[in-house]
Amino acid sequence: xxxxxxxxxxxxxxxxxxxxxxxxxxxxxxxxxxxxxxxxxxxxxxxxxxxxxxxxxxxxxxxxxxxxxxxxxxxxxxxxxxxxxxxxxxxxxxxxxxxxxxxxxxxxxxxxxxxxxxxxxxxxxxxxxxxxxxxxxxxxxxxxxxxxxxxxxxxxxxxxxxxxxxxxxxxxxxxxxxxxxxxxxxxxxxxxxxxxxxxxxxxxxxxxxxxxxxxxxxxxxxxxxxxxxxxxxxxxxxxxxxxxxxxxxxxxxxxxxxxxxxxxxxxxxxxxxxxxxxxxxxxxxxxxxxxxxxxxxxxxxxxxxxxxxxxxxxxxxxxxxxxxxxxxxxxxxxxxxxxxxxxxxxxxxxxxxxxxxxxxxxxxxxxxxxxxxxxxxxxxxxxxxxxxxxxxxxxxxxxxxxxxxxxxxxxxxxxxxxxxxxxxxxxxxxxxxxxxxxxxxxxxxxxxxxxxxxxxxxxxxxxxxxxxxxxxxxxxxxxxxxxxxxxxxxxxxxxxxxxxxxxxxxxxxxxxxxxxxxxxxxxxxxxxxxxxxxxxxxxxxxxxxxxxxxxxxxxxxxxxxxxxxxxxxxxxxxxxxxxxxxxxxxxxxxxxxxxxxxxxxxxxxxxxxxxxxxxxxxxxxxxxxxxxxxxxxxxxxxxxxxxxxxxxxxxxxxxxxxxxxxxxxxxxxxxxxxxxxxxxxxxxxxxxxxxxxxxxxxxxxxxxxxxxxxxxxxxxxxxxxxxxxxxxxxxxxxxxxx
Ligand code: ADP
Ligand code: MG
Numbered sequence: 001x002x003x004x005x006x007x008x009x010x011x012x013x014x015x016x017x018x019x020x021x022x023x024x025x026x027x028x029x030x031x032x033x034x035x036x037x038x039x040x041x042x043x044x045x046x047x048x049x050x051x052x053x054x055x056x057x058x059x060x061x062x063x064x065x066x067x068x069x070x071x072x073x074x075x076x077x078x079x080x081x082x083x084x085x086x087x088x089x090x091x092x093x094x095x096x097x098x099x100x101x102x103x104x105x106x107x108x109x110x111x112x113x114x115x116x117x118x119x120x121x122x123x124x125x126x127x128x129x130x131x132x133x134x135x136x137x138x139x140x141x142x143x144x145x146x147x148x149x150x151x152x153x154x155x156x157x158x159x160x161x162x163x164x165x166x167x168x169x170x171x172x173x174x175x176x177x178x179x180x181x182x183x184x185x186x187x188x189x190x191x192x193x194x195x196x197x198x199x200x201x202x203x204x205x206x207x208x209x210x211x212x213x214x215x216x217x218x219x220x221x222x223x224x225x226x227x228x229x230x231x232x233x234x235x236x237x238x239x240x241x242x243x244x245x246x247x248x249x250x251x252x253x254x255x256x257x258x259x260x261x262x263x264x265x266x267x268x269x270x271x272x273x274x275x276x277x278x279x280x281x282x283x284x285x286x287x288x289x290x291x292x293x294x295x296x297x298x299x300x301x302x303x304x305x306x307x308x309x310x311x312x313x314x315x316x317x318x319x320x321x322x323x324x325x326x327x328x329x330x331x332x333x334x335x336x337x338x339x340x341x342x343x344x345x346x347x348x349x350x351x352x353x354x355x356x357x358x359x360x361x362x363x364x365x366x367x368x369x370x371x372x373x374x375x376x377x378x379x380x381x382x383x384x385x386x387x388x389x390x391x392x393x394x395x396x397x398x399x400x401x402x403x404x405x406x407x408x409x410x411x412x413x414x415x416x417x418x419x420x421x422x423x424x425x426x427x428x429x430x431x432x433x434x435x436x437x438x439x440x441x442x443x444x445x446x447x448x449x450x451x452x453x454x455x456x457x458x459x460x461x462x463x464x465x466x467x468x469x470x471x472x473x474x475x476x477x478x479x480x481x482x483x484x485x486x487x488x489x490x491x492x493x494x495x496x497x498x499x500x501x502x503x504x505x506x507x508x509x510x511x512x513x514x515x516x517x518x519x520x521x522x523x524x525x526x527x528x529x530x531x532x533x534x535x536x537x538x539x540x541x542x543x544x545x546x547x548x549x550x551x552x553x554x555x556x557x558x559x560x561x562x563x564x565x566x567x568x569x570x571x572x573x574x575x576x577x578x579x580x581x582x583x584x585x586x587x588x589x590x591x592x593x594x595x596x597x598x599x600x601x602x603x604x605x606x607x608x609x610x611x612x613x614x615x616x617x618x619x620x621x622x623x624x625x626x627x628x629x630x631x632x633x634x635x636x637x638x639x640x641x642x643x644x645x646x647x648x649x650x651x652x653x654x655x656x657x658x659x660x661x662x663x664x665x666x667x668x669x670x671x672x673x674x675x676x677x678x679x680x681x682x683x684x685x686x687x688x689x690x691x692x693x694x695x696x697x698x699x700x701x702x703x704x705x706x707x708x709x710x711x712x713x714x715x716x717x718x719x720x721x722x723x724x725x726x727x728x729x730x731x732x733x734x735x736x737x738x
Contacts, residue, residue, distance in 0.1 A: 010309070010344040011061045013077050014042050014335070016321040017102040018066035023324040031323035033331065035065040039515065040508050042335060047325035054551055058335050059512060060342065062505070066323065070109055074122045075501040077316055082126050084314050086227060088241030088350040092248065092308035093119055096337065097320030098330040099217040099252030106318055107249045111195075119318075120198065120223060120247050127227060128191045134478035139238075141228040141359040141475055144194050145185040146201030149300050150208070150219035152274060152611075157201035157221075158184040162208075169610065170303055175355055177307050185226070187474045198223065217252040220275060220301055228359035240359050242351045246308060250301075251276065253337070254330050275301040280337060286310045287343035297608075314348045317341050332558070362475060369468040376461050377411070415458045422451050 016033050034043040034055070040063050043055040064073050078093060085091040095103035109118030131140050146157040153167035171181045188194040201223070209215040225245040233239045253276055278299035285294045286309060296306045308315045319338035321331050429435065429443045588597060603616045 006349060007345045007347050008314070010315045010317060010341050010346060011077065011081075012317045012319065012338050012342045013062040013064065013073070014058075014060050014319045014321060014338060015064040015068065015073065015102060015106060016042075016066055016323055017105070019323055023322075023326075026324070026326070030325075032325045032328055033321055033323045035063045037063060037065065038508065039511050042321075044328075044332060044335060047328055053554070054547055056332070056335075056551070056555075058339050060319075060338065062508065070106075070116055070118055070122070072501070073106065073318070074119060075497055076505055077318075078119050078123065079126065079498065079501070081314055081316055082123050082245070083130075084348070085225075085243035085245045086127065086130050086229070088229065088243050088352065089348045090244045090246075090307055090313035090351065092246040092305065092313050092315045093318065094246075094248035094250055094305070094308075094315075095318045095320060096250050096253060097334050098254045098322060098327060101320040101322045101327075101334075103249055103252075103318075103320050104216075106320060107247060121195070123225070123245070123247065124191045124194050124198075127225070128194075131476050132479060135231075136477060136479045137232055138478035139230045139359065139363070139475050140478070141362060142188050142194070143185045143226045143228075143358065144188050144197045145180075145183050145224040146197065146222070147180060147183060147224075148205060148208075148219045148221045149275060149304075150215070152300055154180055154300055156180075156182075156184055157204045158186065158197065159204075162204040170300060177311070178303050180304075185224075189474065189476060194225075220251050221249045222304065223247040226358075228357055230359050230363065238363070240353050240357045242354055242357055242359075244313075244351075246305070246313075248305070250279075253334060275299040278302045279305070282309055283337065283341050283344065286345075287340040289343070289345075308346070309344055311346060312349055312351075313346055315344075315346055333562070359475070362471060366468065366471050366475075369464060369471065373461070373464055373468060376457075376464070411458070411461060415454060418454055419451060422447050422454075 014035075016035060019031060032045045032047055034045070035041065036043065040060050042058045042060065042063055044058070045055050046053060062077055081091045081093065093107075095106050097103055105116075105118065107118050108120050110116035111121055127142065131138075131142075134140075147168070148155050148157055154170065155162060156165060156168060159165045168183060169181045170178055172178050186193075186197050188197060201221075205216060205219070205221065208219070223246075225247070227243045227245070228240055229243075230238045230240045278295060279302055281295050281298065282302045282305075294310060296302045302309075307313045317338060319334050321334055426444055426447045429440055429447070432440070435443070603618075604613050605616055606612075607614050
């Protein structure tokens with residue numbers, strides 16, 4: 001299978017959960033899934049087909065039936081992967097299957113029951129036990145992050161603001177591949193601490209689940225552990241290896257019922273399916289091997305798993321099944337999916353000395369703090385020498401071997417001695433009668449200041465030591481920080497168990513190989529003594545091949561059916577989306593002016609990175625400074641340039657002809673009251689209303705009334721207001737100029 005030396009295929013195992021109470025009660029038809037543990041085969045019976053139809057058979061790296069234990073799956077399948085992560089490889093385990101088939105059970109399990117602890121808690125134990133048992137020249141740094149992808153948004157589950165936080169972005173770097181920007185990561189020093197991290201994230205997920213019905217089966221959860229290990233190499237330098245482990249609990253793979261969904265719900269359904277169907281497409285493209293393009297960029301999930309599928313990682317896929325007949329279709333889809341994933345080739349390699357290793361930064365910071373501390377120690381020693389003049393040879397000799405505690409004790413001792421000395425000197429000054437009072441005061445003040453300095457220095461040293469210790473405690477030293485409580489007998493037991501799992505694995509691989517070889521060599525081994533015997537053998541073979549043919553025909557039929565089904569679903573989604581689009585078009589075409597629309601269209605650009613349309617800024621960022629110029633200042637001695645109109649207006653002075661254009665010259669309109677008081681006689685009212693109606697008619701036709709209220713006398717309008725527009729003004733000025 002392997003294409004080149006370093007490539008290896010994705011390991012696929014299948015696990016079937018027991019029938020639950022509801023399914024047991026539902027019918028006597030029993031289970032449709034059977035498993036051959038020895039050969040690693042799953043046999044699936046179609047409950048709708050006649051009993052004569054042969055069972056569908058799929059072969060995997062391992063299969064786990066209803067009676068399987070969490071421990072079996074861990075030891076056989078997961079342990080080798082975690083071991084390679086500890087050796088500096090990238091590793092991924094993902095659980096795939098219909099909702100309720102045991103993905104979360106497999107990944108997490110029941111934490112409190114040692115028998116039912118899933119992959120994640122077992123991996124925690126494994127990692128920290130490994131560190132505690134490794135050699136003391138190794139230094140480790142373990143970090144954990146937890147995120148979920150819900151409706152194509154990446155959310156940090158360790159962010160205390162989880163519910164309201166902005167969705168995180170994906171970024172790509174040549175060094176680490178695809179990563180999530182601004183994702184929180186916690187340095188963990190023990191199993192307890194990493195479990196705490198997991199709990200915090202699970203609680204954030206649970207809160208989300210209550211907000212949104214069925215949230216957990218619609219979101220993908222990723223727990224990321226980074227293990228950095230530094231060890232001195234043969235060249236004497238410390239080399240760092242970084243292993244990254246992704247533990248993925250995917251959303252339920254079943255089809256969301258799409259009928260009748262519209263608007264927001266439609267978008268949600270489309271987005272939930274998007275990640276899983278994109279995952280399916282990626283797996284198909286990789287398994288096929290012929291198509292050059294792998295659509296990783298189609299969803300957030302596939303981008304995050306880019307390394308795990310066809311990249312630099314070792315990957316295990318756990319496909320989970322339910323045994324009940326009513327879920328036959330889903331079970332078959334899951335098995336097909338898993339079967340395809342077996343063909344994916346990865347190229348795992350050890351990540352050695354990457355530039356972004358946090359461990360390196362930690363080591364450098366620790367070395368810097370250490371140097372600062374040493375410097376301080378040296379200074380205080382020097383001063384002590386000055387004071388005492390001798391007696392340091394002994395300490396100098398022991399300097400290299402003395403521990404941190406001793407250094408601190410010594411520093412404290414020294415400060416105490418110094419304080420006592422200064423106190424003694426102060427006492428001596430006070431009792432010295434030969435000194436003047438002023439002089440005494442000055443000397444005492446000086447001593448006081450010296451004591452203050454000493455205390456400050458001591459405080460700074462203590463702070464530095466605390467920081468140094470905090471940094472150092474984050475690094476785990478092999479066989480030192482974590483105490484391993486298991487005794488020799490338990491260790492032996494563990495080792496034996498691992499050996500047995502390894503043997504089982506090897507045995508199964510051999511069995512599978514033998515099965516394949518058997519079929520191939522059957523023909524070669526057969527020699528026939530009589531024609532009759534030959535006919536018999538060939539009939540048997542024919543029957544076998546015929547059965548195989550039937551199987552394949554059924555398979556083709558199934559696959560066709562599935563294609564038709566998924567095409568119908570896609571068409572339905574497309575129809576819904578087209579309808580939505582038409583609705584939006586209607587609004588745009590009828591209610592947005594075309595020039596506004598064009599302006600908006602010209603400014604829009606598509607950001608492929610974020611999968612969003614975005615507005616370009618109105619002013620390009622770089623030309624902002626040049627465009628936002630200040631009004632030009634006039635040359636020295638000249639007036640600021642003004643418009644032609646303003647110049648004419650100044651030349652003409654406050655001419656009555658232009659008064660209408662300048663409201664500043666007009667008097668205020670004193671509008672007479674239009675409401676009549678109640679005690680007025682009705683004829684007065686009619687009189688007023690008459691004058692109201694008639695006043696505009698008195699205005700001469702064709703006259704433009706500017707800044708004039710309707711009630712002003714026509715006389716005044718004629719005098720002050722005219723239809724002399726700016727154009728006519730220009731004409732007149734032009735003629736005067738001539
Ligand atoms: P999923 O995460 O796939 O939606 P769960 O892990 O929540 O499904 O499992 C659904 C139920 O089935 C849980 O109550 C779980 O305890 C039970 N279950 C799943 N797998 C097993 C198994 N292998 N053995 C026993 N119980 C199981
Ligand atoms: Mg689940």
